[in-house]
Amino acid sequence: MYTQALNADESQRDQTLPAPDAAKLARFQAVIDAEDKIEPNDWMPDAYRRTLQRQISQHAHSEIIGMQPEGNWLTRAPSLKRKATLLAKIQDEAGHGLYLYSAAETLGLSREAYCDQLLSGKAKYSSIFNYPTLTWADMGAIGWLVDGAAIMNQIPLCRCSYGPYARAMIRICKEESFHQRQGYEIMVTLAHGTPAQKAMAQDALDRFWWPVLMMFGPSDKDSMHSADSTKWKIKRFSNDELRQKFIDATIPQGRYLGLTFPDPDLTFNDATGHWEHGVIDWSEFKRVLAGDGPCNRQRLKARQTAEAEGAWVRDAARAYAAKRSQRQATSQVAAE
């Protein structure tokens, strides 16, 4: 789903550039400044390429790992309609992963190479998926809040300077909005359901609210985000700006549900017209990002297991394709 400012900016530009590159760089920046797109075969600075390789692949990994928390309830969905919608949603997320790996591949690394980074634990993915899904209401909370937060992050990415990423995001954002509405609809149903269902909805909000706010990444004052991402029109809004947009959009929705946000300091500022939240526990964010969230090990392990158990199938498909093309070649020779 979900890009996240992971605060691991490696995009240190070379200090000095040889003259031909300086000219290329000027042309590159002019394209971006004109709001045109950089395409795979265009010249681009290495740091731009590396930043996008990292961001798009992390985004793809998040889609794939993000299938797990919802997959946890697929076999227990409480109605056939919900079962079908959840299966379709998880399938959409796999599709998002596919588009994003394809976009990332245009930057010169293979999907296998990116996946290896995930499987080896080297690559990051959105921290939110390291939280467990303990009740059915979490399917509502994830759609409403997690897909909702993803949309806030991703709408600006539809205008990202890198063409293949921007185009992938346009397609993905449409589906994420649909997921967000479905998730909210689950919450509405629960909030207007039996007392037990309403309690389930409140509990899901209690558990997911803070981790969702953390999805936007560290506060601007602590963020090491380089100016490059902004200059390159990869990042158009700061973490805090996006978080604020999300909070302003979400609080009225939660209040409509009759649910309480687990933040006693949440207040509406009449002067600014914005909701103000309490202090975010960034130590928890760091802990989860460092690998010590509730489910980090399980999520990675599940991915590794699927990969390992599918190896013989992929081998078979390759072996068959090789045999087939050999047979075709042989029959062609025989025909000549």
Added chain:
Amino acid sequence: MPRVIADADLFEFTLALADDALVLGHRLSEWSGRGPSLEEDIALSNLGLDLVGQARLFYTYAGELDGNGRDEDDLAYFRNADGYRNLLIVELEPGDFALTIVRQFLYAAFLHPYFAALCRSTDARLAAIAAKAVKEMAYHLRHSSEWLIRLGDGTPESHRRAVEALDLLWGYTGEMFEPTTAEQRVVAAGIAPDRTQIRQPWTTTVDAVLAEATLQRPAQRGMQSGGRHGRHTEGLDRMLAEMQVLARQHPGAKW
């Protein structure tokens, strides 16, 4: 003139088709996030979605025939294993990818011609559901055939796994061709196709694909059956316990 058919017979017939679709759809959904590749994960979810969709249509119709106000979810979530009427082949635990593919193939090779015939049912509702489902099953058959050929003619390991799956599943294919006595009355009334007549097209498809997959048809042997009478394999109760747990914890709740 077709004979008038008792709603109870038509209910039992429709319910069995619904149970087949739901149980196999559920088994396919167990692959979500575990597929051998992203593409195949998506494909297996697609197959599962088709089947859950078919189940919903059949259950809704069955509920109307039943006349007790039961909806699709009452029928899916509030019957125990011994009340389920599905074929045994669809309920077997998914095992490895070879078992999933071989099952999908053997079943789709039956259900595709069966639904093609059901399209001509004198019952408009069943004919309409079959008209939608037959297109889906054509895809299931193509997808599973292609994979079965890759597995059979792939590596020694994939070949071995395909042989094992075929050997296990073969004993459950006979039940596909056994109508219950209620179903026989539905057939006589012109509403349902005669499933014994599907054996010939099924055999033709199976033999052709197995040959291309370099696999042998297993020897004739005793067949397992009982699903249509509520006598199931060990896995179904466990599957339903998981599937139904939440709905049953909150009886009467809407989701």
